[in-house]
Amino acid sequence: MERAKWFLATLLSLTMAGCTVGPDYTEPGIELGQQYENQQGWVRAQPNAAALRADWWTLFDDPVLNGLMDEVLVNNQTIAQFEAQYQQAQALLRESEAQFFPSVNANAGFTRSGSGAEGVSQQYRVAGTVSWEPDLWGRIRRTVEAESAQLQASEAELAGTRLSVQSTLAQTYFRLRSFDAELRLYEQTVEAYRRSLQTTENRLNAGVAAQLDVESARVQLNNALTQQQALRRQRAQLENAMAVLLGKPPSQFSLPSEPVSVAVPSIPAGLPSELLQRRPDIASAERQVAAANAQIGVAQSAWFPNLTLTAEGGYRAGQWAQWLSAPFSFWSLGPALAMTIFDGGAREARIEQARAGYEAQVAVYRQTVLTALREVEDYLVDLNSLAREQQSQQRALDAARASLRLTLNQYNAGLIDYLSVVQVETTALAAERASLSLSADRLIAAVQLIAALGGGWQQPIPAEVRE
Missing domain, CATH: 1.20.1600.10 (Outer membrane efflux proteins (OEP))
Known part of the structure; x- marks a missing residue:
């Protein structure tokens, strides 16, 4: 958790000092x-x-x-x-x-699935997502x-x-x-x-x-x-x-x-x-x-490249009574870099x-x-x-x-x-x-x-x- 805080603080500093092309x-x-x-x-x-x-x-x-x-x-x-x-x-x-x-989104859902070996299963899910793209460039x-x-x-x-x-x-x-x-x-x-x-x-x-x-x-x-x-x-x-x-x-x-x-x-x-x-x-x-x-x-x-920071958290369980219980919570946090390597000269043409x-x-x-x-x-x-x-x-x-x-x-x-x-x-x-x-x-x-x-x-x- 401390590493995550340090990582976010570093990215915020980079964003504030980011260049403008x-x-x-x-x-x-x-x-x-x-x-x-x-x-x-x-x-x-x-x-x-x-x-x-x-x-x-x-x-x-x-x-x-x-x-x-x-x-x-x-x-x-x-x-x-x-x-x-x-x-x-x-x-x-x-x-x-x-x-x-940042953009904040929420979603909730219910799925029911089955297979010949495992039988029928169901899952309740509610989650929230926060996504932010620092303006580095x-x-x-x-x-x-x-x-x-x-x-x-x-x-x-x-x-x-x-x-x-x-x-x-x-x-x-x-x-x-x-x-x-x-x-x-x-x-x-x-x-x-x-x-x-x-x-x-x-x-x-x-x-x-x-x-x-x-x-x-x-x-x-x-x-x-x-x-x-x-x-x-x-x-x-x-x-x-x-x-x-x-x-x-x-x-x-x-x-x-x-x-x-x-x-x-x-x-x-x-x-x-x-x-x-x-x-x-x-x-x-x-x-x-x-x-x-x-x-x-x-x-x-x-x-x-575009840098996107995404955080997600929520609850999921197979039974309605256990849906919002702490043991069934989940979260994720991480950055993502995306960059076009080859586009046939499209970017240069746009410039x-x-x-x-x-x-x-x-x-x-x-x-x-x-x-x-x-x-x-x-x-x-x-x-x-x-x-x-x-x-x-x-x-x-x-x-x-x-x-x-x-x-x-x-x-x-x-x-x-x-x-x-x-x-x-x-x-x-x-x-x-x-x-x-x-x-x-x-x-x-x-x-x-x-x-x-x-x-x-x-x-x-x-x-x-x-x-």
Whole structure:
């Protein structure tokens, strides 16, 4: 018995001092640049400046949008799917960590057997077994390391899904509000065109206008009615898309039309290096690299023998009354080593597979970073360009309105025909629609930039895990 205790103590010491095969993880390097190329005119984040908030949509100061964002986090089914996958990753990690502990099993049975010489015999048996595999080579530790990294990757994927759904909802909302504004414009325009048609018909009856003027006014009115109907169709489709995002059937969701006035907020772009901590997709890709690195150690541990300690004890007897009596007890204790001698190169192939998987994940990580940098640059370009476009479009709109007033005065004075009025009114209407569309484009580009910057998300991975 003393030898057994000494043997167990020695094995425990070896386990505690056991090595961990496989490469230790270091985060892959990538060139990021010192600043964004298209950051001119935007806020450069300072060391003490407030970063984007997690509730970034409140920057737009729209109560309806705020309420929709609260609802989408609860009811969106894509978010629910990734929440379930995150819980699955948590369970997988707990399953891997359970390998550090011994397994305890119990069994009981009754057998009855016989032979021609000895007759019939029976046996009652109850026993318990304890089995433990010391992690001498770090296989379990590397497995837990991989599952822990996968859990962190799943957490980042969940954050990325939430950000993507929120961004899509905000973009859909602003586009829908743009259509609302265009529909109000068309309501006024159609009413003005009806009056113009009536006026032109009266002038025809009075003999001061031609039939061509009446037909031109009628064509103009019907074209406006057609475009108005097209806008209603597009708005209904956007409303249906919002219903699905909110986890509702389209028939159970309606967003009333109302005028809104939303300004483009100031967005601190920060530095390219901050994207590594702000973007959930980058964090997820980096954690996938860490998991792939740990899998190399798991594969390499197959070269070493597995040590299993097993202890068993119980009672067995031929009669029920003697089943649990001390003389009929039994026990056993001992180690077992198992090692594969020849497998035709299977272990080496698995190691090469793990290394190739690691290289693939490194490439995915670097591509994810490059894509993130491109997205930020693209949306900075969009916002800078759209701001200038809106300024020039406003000047064009002012000129179109002035031109329309002059043209109507000339028509009322009988100096020009109605066809000239139609041309100027068409130009003015296009300028009005372009101005409304540019306002929505700027808001949508702001949402896209916020999402590209990570939407205020911060990487929760502790520093000691990343070292």
